[in-house]
Amino acid sequence: MEQKIQQNIALRPYTSIRTGGPARYFAQPADSEELKGLLGWANTKQIPVTILGGGSNTLIADRGIDHLVIDTKGIRGITVRGRLLCAACGDTLEKAVTVSAEYGLAGLEIFSGLPGTVGGAVYGNAGCYGHAVSEYIDWVEYLSCDGSLHRLYRDQYRFGYRDSPFKHHKWIITEVGFNLMPSQPIAIGQKAKKYRQMRRDKGHYRYPSMGSIFKNPPGTEGGRRISAGKLIEEAGLSGYAVGSARIADYHGNIIINYDGTATADDIRELIDHIRATVFEFHGIMLETEINFFGIWDTER
Numbered sequence: 086m087e088q089k090i091q092q093n094i095a096l097r098p099y100t101s102i103r104t105g106g107p108a109r110y111f112a113q114p115a116d117s118e119e120l121k122g123l124l125g126w127a128n129t130k131q132i133p134v135t136i137l138g139g140g141s142n143t144l145i146a147d148r149g150i151d152h153l154v155i156d157t158k159g160i161r162g163i164t165v166r167g168r169l170l171c172a173a174c175g176d177t178l179e180k181a182v183t184v185s186a187e188y189g190l191a192g193l194e195i196f197s198g199l200p201g202t203v204g205g206a207v208y209g210n211a212g213c214y215g216h217a218v219s220e221y222i223d224w225v226e227y228l229s230c231d232g233s234l235h236r237l238y239r240d241q242y243r244f245g246y247r248d249s250p251f252k253h254h255k256w257i258i259t260e261v262g263f264n265l266m267p268s269q270p271i272a273i274g275q276k277a278k279k280y281r282q283m284r285r286d287k288g289h290y291r292y293p294s295m296g297s298i299f300k301n302p303p304g305t306e307g308g309r310r311i312s313a314g315k316l317i318e319e320a321g322l323s324g325y326a327v328g329s330a331r332i333a334d335y336h337g338n339i340i341i342n343y344d345g346t347a348t349a350d351d352i353r354e355l356i357d358h359i360r361a362t363v364f365e366f367h368g369i370m371l372e373t374e375i376n377f378f379g380i381w382d383t384e385r
């Protein structure tokens with residue numbers, strides 16, 4: 086297993102926001118058996134493990150991560166049986182959408198254009214347009230800390246808004262079974278294309294970002310959840326910047342790495358500023374949706 090592990094690897098290219106320092110140890114398993122071997126190695130050496138999927142919802146500290154960082158993107162494989170689509174944790178959600186359309190299975194197309202892996206989407210219960218990934222899950226297979234494999238069925242767990250059982254346990258998702266609805270492949274493909282295009286039109290991919298920084302706070306306005314982005318814009322923060330970390334003009338809840346030189350510290354300072362300003366303006370303390378990894382000077 087030692088030969089699979091690299092040391093002092095820059096993590097910036099492994100994140101969508103393009104910031105962050107190095108991993109002390111870094112590995113890219115090709116399948117869940119290798120993943121299991123790496124967990125065993127880390128357990129024996131008592132080195133903590135950090136799991137990284139597409140890195141599209143993650144802010145890594147400039148000083149890096151003093152752990153074994155496991156990049157799951159090599160753990161891939163999608164199979165279809167009837168209306169069940171099984172995807173490995175490292176497959177992109179986009180790939181799952183593409184295969185579901187090919188097989189005439191509807192449901193996932195609404196997530197077309199949402200960056201990241203299947204594992205990351207299930208961990209954070211990613212969602213958009215009023216739907217969340219958990220609505221389509223039949224079961225999730227995961228490795229617990231001791232490396233044993235388990236399967237959790239739909240009626241055995243509770244997902245919430247940007248919340249999953251995996252946020253509360255040190256479990257590593259290896260495979261997900263999605264239960265989908267038979268439909269017309271062409272229609273599914275067309276819908277997926279439309280959702281992808283909507284994101285492109287909104288400017289989602291124009292700059293490095295992590296998508297939404299904050300969860301929409303509890304409560305509704307006009308039957309919809311209060312929008313964190315709207316609260317930020319109303320507090321007069323659109324376009325506000327710390328270094329090259331800037332609140333996107335097109336969406337108050339998105340921070341962009343404007344010219345690629347922003348540091349993780351810039352982004353974190355901007356996040357703290359947004360929280361303080363929104364609290365002052367609206368009396369609402371926003372909660373972050375993104376994941377913070379690594380060594381920070383001040384703990385959150």
Ligand SMILES: Cc1cc2nc3c(=O)[nH]c(=O)nc-3n(C[C@H](O)[C@H](O)[C@H](O)COP(=O)(O)OP(=O)(O)OC[C@H]3O[C@@H](n4cnc5c(N)ncnc54)[C@H](O)[C@@H]3O)c2cc1C
Pocket residue numbers: 101135136137138139140141142143157174199200201202203204205206207208209210211212213251256257258259289290294295296297376
């Ligand atoms: C342009 C853009 C648009 C976005 N739009 C949306 C949106 O509409 N809706 C939305 O919800 N999000 C959105 N996001 C955020 C992001 O795409 C999602 O949260 C995505 O599901 C994260 O997946 P990932 O593989 O990149 O996760 P990562 O960022 O790699 O990891 C996120 C968390 O999941 C954990 N994790 C990853 N894989 C596993 C695994 N196999 N087992 C256990 N834990 C794991 C990590 O440890 C980490 O804590 C957007 C991001 C960008 C850049």
